[in-house]
Amino acid sequence: MIDREEVPAPGFTTSPWTPAGIATLHAVGHDERSALEAGLRAVLALAAPPPHTPLDTGRSAPIHGEGDDLGSLFADLIQDLLGQIEYFGGSLLDIAVDGVLRREDRGYVGWGYTVGTLQAVSRGDVPRLLGTPTASDSATQGIVLHATLHRP
Numbered sequence: 001m002i003d004r005e006e007v008p009a010p011g012f013t014t015s016p017w018t019p020a021g022i023a024t025l026h027a028v029g030h031d032e033r034s035a036l037e038a039g040l041r042a043v044l045a046l047a048a049p050p051p052h053t054p055l056d057t058g059r060s061a062p063i064h065g066e067g068d069d070l071g072s073l074f075a076d077l078i079q080d081l082l083g084q085i086e087y088f089g090g091s092l093l094d095i096a097v098d099g100v101l102r103r104e105d106r107g108y109v110g111w112g113y114t115v116g117t118l119q120a121v122s123r124g125d126v127p128r129l130l131g132t133p134t135a136s137d138s139a140t141q142g143i144v145l146h147a148t149l150h151r152p
Contacts, residue, residue: 010034010142012042021152022130027145035135035143036074036110037097043078044114046149047085047127048092059118061088063095064111066103070135073100073108074145078129084114086126092116127151 010029017023025042029035040063063080067073077097085092097112133147 010038012038012045014042014046017046017151021127021150022148023127023151024146024148028141029143032070032100032108032143033097033110035145036070036077036100037095037112039074039133039145039147040077040081040095040097040112043081043147043149044085044092044095047082047151048090060113060115061092061118062111062113064109066107066109068105068107070108070143071133071145073110074133074135074147075129077110077112078133078147081114082126082128088114088116088118091119125151 012025012027015024023046025039025046027035027039027042029038061084063077063084065073065076065080067076081095092114093116095112095114097110100108100110103109127149130148130150133145136144138144
């Protein structure tokens with residue numbers, strides 16, 4: 001059994017955007033839910049950086065995903081989040097993953113929500129997922145997710 005008390009706190013890092021429009025993210029968490037939440041916060045940070053002034057965040061929009069493994073669940077959640085970003089743009093400020101469950105076929109289902117003002121501010125330059133994210137489970141790092149985004 002993996003001792004999660006030794007695992008670092010959930011969080012993420014991102015690379016800067018390259019001149020070719022590529023950025024990567026690395027997210028870790030104690031469990032699937034916290035790793036997915038950190039990974040989706042990294043996507044939000046790359047795709048819709050927060051505004052410089054605080055906004056009223058009294059609204060939310062759902063996200064949902066399914067996958068045969070944790071990497072494909074993460075990919076589906078990213079696609080759903082990018083769709084929300086495409087519509088709401090920079091008015092999305094944070095994200096929460098409410099739950100992750102195993103399906104009968106040993107796949108995953110996950111859901112949560114984004115919060116912000118939810119003003120329709122379409123963005124034409126929303127990045128897209130490049131390739132399939134990877135997920136691994138380590139005794140020292142916890143659940144680790146990696147993904148690459150490409151923006152036009």
